[in-house]
Amino acid sequence: MHKRKRRFTRDVLLVLAVLTTAVVVPVAYLATQARRDISEQFIDNVANQAVSGFRAMSLSMEATLGLIHDWGGGGRISIEKGDELAHLLLPVFDRERLLHGVTVAVRDGNSFYLYRTETGFRSRRVALGVEGDNADVVEWSSGHEPVTRSKARSDFDPLNRPWFGPALASGKIHWTEPYTFFTARKVGITASTSFVRKEGNERVVVAFDVLLDEPFAEFYNLAPSENSRVIIFRHDNQLYIPGSGGLQSGFLPMGKVEDNLVRKVHSNWTGEDNLADRVVSIFHDGIVWWCGFRPLDPGNPNTWICVMIPESDILGHAGRRRINLLMLGIGSILGAVALAFWIVRRGRRPFEGAASYFDTEHPEASVRSLIAGGENRAVEFKSTMRMNLHSKKPGKEIELAWLKGVAGFLNTDGGILLLGVTDDGEITGLERDVFENEDKCRLHFKNLIGKHIGADLSKYIRFILVPVDGTTVGVVRCARSGEPVFLKDGNKEHFALNPDFRTTGLSGTCGLSMIQKDAWKWEENEEHSRTSLRPRWRLMPSRA
Structure with a gap:
C-alpha cells in the first residue's frame, strides 16, 4: 500500500513536473522575448523621433543657409548697411524657430550679428580696427521695427570663432562641435558657409547659431513614460546638462556626474557604432532599466542620445498578468499560451501598421516594396511635385493634387506619398520638376506645406x-x-x-474627398467604431 502511494505520489509529481515544464518554459521564453521586443520598440520609437527631428532641423538650417548664400552672391548682403541687412535677415528667424543668431563677417574682422533677445532682437555691427566705441547696437521689436540705438565697445573677433576658418576655406556648409557662444555664454552649435561678394571680389562668411538647450529640450520631452529619461552623451565622456536652476548649460565631465544610474549606463556605452543597433538592460537599485543609444548625426557620431526606460513603465500591469499566467498555466496549457500571445500582441500593437512603416536604414528597398504593393488607402503615387507634364510648366493644380493626398493621410490613419512615381508604378523621378538642387526641392516642399497645410502641422x-x-x-x-x-x-x-474613407452622419453613406470647411461643423463622436476616421469626430451639417 505504501509503495503504491509512493508510486502514485511520484507519478503525480512527475506529471506535474512535466506539465509545469511544458507550460513554464515556453511561457517564460515568450514573456522574456516580449519584454525585450517591447523595450526595443519603445526605445526605437523615441530615439528615431529624436534623430529624425535633429536631422530635419539640420536640413532646414542648411537649406535656409543656402538661400542666404545665394543672396550674398547676388549682392544683397552688405555689412556696411546694417539696417538693410537686419530687415533682410529678420524674416529668417520667423522661418527657423530654433535659430538663435546670424553672423555675417569678413576677413578683416568686421562683422554684423543679429540675435534673439527676451523682448525681440538685437543687432550689433562691429568695426574691429576702430578705437573707442566701435559697435553700433540696435534693439528691434518682435515686429521687426527698430526701438533704440546706441554705441558700445566690442572685442568680438570672428576670426577666432570655430565656424569662421572652415567656412572661409571650403565655401561649403560646415557644422561645428558644441562650443560656448561669445555673446550668449551658452553652449550651441553653428552652421556656416561663405560666398564671394561682387564688390571687391571679397569672400564673406555667414553663420547660423543654434543653442543646444532648445533642440535638446524637445528630446527630453520625448520621454515615453513618467519615470523614463532621455540623456545626451558626447564621445569624449561628457554628459549634456540643460540650462536650469541657475546651472549654465553645457557638457559636464562624467567624473563629476553624481547620478549613479547615469554613471552605470555610461559604463555600458562605448560610443561605438555597433551599439547603435541594440538595446541593453541594466539592473540598478532593484529595478531593470532598458537603455538604447543613437548618434544624433550618423555622419558625425560624436553626440549620442540615450533613452532609459524602467521595465515597469514599459510593461505596466502586464508583469502581474505574467504571474497569473504562470499560476494558471500549470492547469491549462492552451489558456497559458493564449494569454502569453495576448500579452505579446497587447504590447506590440502600438507599433504595428505596415501602412505607416518606412525603413530609414534601407530607404531604396522600402520604396521598391511600396511600389510593388501598389496604391491603396495608405500609399499614393504622384509623377511630379509641381510640373504639369502636358503643358511642360509648373502648375498649382499639380501641387494641390498631392497636397490633398497629404491632408487626407493626416486626417485618417496616416500613409506614404511617393513623388516621382507614376500611377502604374513607373519610377520617373523628380528630375522633371527641374529644381536647381536637392536643397531647393526640400525648401519648396517645406514652403508648400506651410502655405497650404500649416507649418504647425509639419x-x-x-x-x-x-x-x-x-x-x-x-x-x-x-x-x-x-x-x-x-x-x-x-x-x-x-x-x-x-479617397477610401467612408463616413456616416450625412444622408446615408458616401465616399468623400474634399468638403468645404464652412459647410460643416465638428461634433464629438464617442461611437468611434462607426467611422474609420481615427480622431473621435463626426461630420454633421451646420445649422443656421
Whole structure:
C-alpha cells in the first residue's frame, strides 16, 4: 500500500513536473522575448523621433543657409548697411524657430550679428580696427521695427570663432562641435558657409547659431513614460546638462556626474557604432532599466542620445498578468499560451501598421516594396511635385493634387506619398520638376506645406529624397494628426479625406474627398467604431 502511494505520489509529481515544464518554459521564453521586443520598440520609437527631428532641423538650417548664400552672391548682403541687412535677415528667424543668431563677417574682422533677445532682437555691427566705441547696437521689436540705438565697445573677433576658418576655406556648409557662444555664454552649435561678394571680389562668411538647450529640450520631452529619461552623451565622456536652476548649460565631465544610474549606463556605452543597433538592460537599485543609444548625426557620431526606460513603465500591469499566467498555466496549457500571445500582441500593437512603416536604414528597398504593393488607402503615387507634364510648366493644380493626398493621410490613419512615381508604378523621378538642387526641392516642399497645410502641422510630416535607379524619388511620410487638417487654397479651406474613407452622419453613406470647411461643423463622436476616421469626430451639417 505504501509503495503504491509512493508510486502514485511520484507519478503525480512527475506529471506535474512535466506539465509545469511544458507550460513554464515556453511561457517564460515568450514573456522574456516580449519584454525585450517591447523595450526595443519603445526605445526605437523615441530615439528615431529624436534623430529624425535633429536631422530635419539640420536640413532646414542648411537649406535656409543656402538661400542666404545665394543672396550674398547676388549682392544683397552688405555689412556696411546694417539696417538693410537686419530687415533682410529678420524674416529668417520667423522661418527657423530654433535659430538663435546670424553672423555675417569678413576677413578683416568686421562683422554684423543679429540675435534673439527676451523682448525681440538685437543687432550689433562691429568695426574691429576702430578705437573707442566701435559697435553700433540696435534693439528691434518682435515686429521687426527698430526701438533704440546706441554705441558700445566690442572685442568680438570672428576670426577666432570655430565656424569662421572652415567656412572661409571650403565655401561649403560646415557644422561645428558644441562650443560656448561669445555673446550668449551658452553652449550651441553653428552652421556656416561663405560666398564671394561682387564688390571687391571679397569672400564673406555667414553663420547660423543654434543653442543646444532648445533642440535638446524637445528630446527630453520625448520621454515615453513618467519615470523614463532621455540623456545626451558626447564621445569624449561628457554628459549634456540643460540650462536650469541657475546651472549654465553645457557638457559636464562624467567624473563629476553624481547620478549613479547615469554613471552605470555610461559604463555600458562605448560610443561605438555597433551599439547603435541594440538595446541593453541594466539592473540598478532593484529595478531593470532598458537603455538604447543613437548618434544624433550618423555622419558625425560624436553626440549620442540615450533613452532609459524602467521595465515597469514599459510593461505596466502586464508583469502581474505574467504571474497569473504562470499560476494558471500549470492547469491549462492552451489558456497559458493564449494569454502569453495576448500579452505579446497587447504590447506590440502600438507599433504595428505596415501602412505607416518606412525603413530609414534601407530607404531604396522600402520604396521598391511600396511600389510593388501598389496604391491603396495608405500609399499614393504622384509623377511630379509641381510640373504639369502636358503643358511642360509648373502648375498649382499639380501641387494641390498631392497636397490633398497629404491632408487626407493626416486626417485618417496616416500613409506614404511617393513623388516621382507614376500611377502604374513607373519610377520617373523628380528630375522633371527641374529644381536647381536637392536643397531647393526640400525648401519648396517645406514652403508648400506651410502655405497650404500649416507649418504647425509639419511635425506630422517627414520628407526625404531617396535615390533609386539613377533618379530621385520624394518620400512623404504622414502620421495621423491629432487635430482636423484643412487644405488651404487661397481664401478657401477644404477638409481632405482619404479617397477610401467612408463616413456616416450625412444622408446615408458616401465616399468623400474634399468638403468645404464652412459647410460643416465638428461634433464629438464617442461611437468611434462607426467611422474609420481615427480622431473621435463626426461630420454633421451646420445649422443656421
